[in-house]
Amino acid sequence: MRARGRVLANVLVIKSSLMGEAGNSNALVDLFLDKWRINNTHDVVSVRDFSTDPIPHLSRERFIAFTTPEDDRTERQKSEVALSDELIAEFMAADVLVLGVPMYNFGIPSTLKAYIDHISRVGKTFHYTAEGPVGLAGEKKVFVLGARGGFYLETPNDTQTPYLKSILKFFGLDDVTFVIAEGLNINPEQKEKSMQEARTQIADLLS
Numbered sequence: 001m002r003a004r005g006r007v008l009a010n011v012l013v014i015k016s017s018l019m020g021e022a023g024n025s026n027a028l029v030d031l032f033l034d035k036w037r038i039n040n041t042h043d044v045v046s047v048r049d050f051s052t053d054p055i056p057h058l059s060r061e062r063f064i065a066f067t068t069p070e071d072d073r074t075e076r077q078k079s080e081v082a083l084s085d086e087l088i089a090e091f092m093a094a095d096v097l098v099l100g101v102p103m104y105n106f107g108i109p110s111t112l113k114a115y116i117d118h119i120s121r122v123g124k125t126f127h128y129t130a131e132g133p134v135g136l137a138g139e140k141k142v143f144v145l146g147a148r149g150g151f152y153l154e155t156p157n158d159t160q161t162p163y164l165k166s167i168l169k170f171f172g173l174d175d176v177t178f179v180i181a182e183g184l185n186i187n188p189e190q191k192e193k194s195m196q197e198a199r200t201q202i203a204d205l206l207s
């Protein structure tokens, strides 16, 4: 698809805050999209908000459904695989991935992990070779917009940044930019300062 000579991009937005509209990570995602749309008017933006539309936890049954040959699947397994296939098709079609990532209990939200568990399928988003696993997700720019109550960056307690880098790399994605607002629960002044710094970083990225 082209608009005025420019190839359109598919932008896939994942919101994983519990808080919906009130989420700080969602505020950063919404600001990012507002600024993105200024220079990319015709891009196709798809939003998944796990606060209203969560992905089920990966159960044993679901995992067995993924690995059962297509012709042998029960009706229930077919519907479980259909969700995973839909999420993978959307993920693979994206040129730009925007992840809103709150810190909850020292990790990424369980809804985001459930999403990752649904898109991580051999032969679809990665495969194994004699040299090890190879990601199949192609060329994508990834933006991670994070919100945290405390301060963790560059400490061993920042479990999110290394994990997201690793799993995205596993899918073949290494063009990843992080903007993280930290210290949001320290006091209102710190929250405003950190959010303003994050807003400035987003504006600089997209100017």
Ligand SMILES: Cc1cc2nc3c(=O)[nH]c(=O)nc-3n(C[C@H](O)[C@H](O)[C@H](O)COP(=O)(O)O)c2cc1C
Residues within 6 Å of the ligand: 017, 018, 019, 022, 023, 024, 025, 026, 101, 102, 103, 104, 105, 106, 107, 147, 148, 149, 150, 151, 184, 185
């Ligand atoms: C269930 C829950 C667990 C949290 N755990 C942590 C935590 O481990 N570390 C931290 O710095 N902040 C923690 N916080 C604070 C959030 O990181 C902070 O409120 C941030 O704004 C969440 O992003 P959101 O507003 O987009 O949901 C927690 C908040 C909630 C609701």
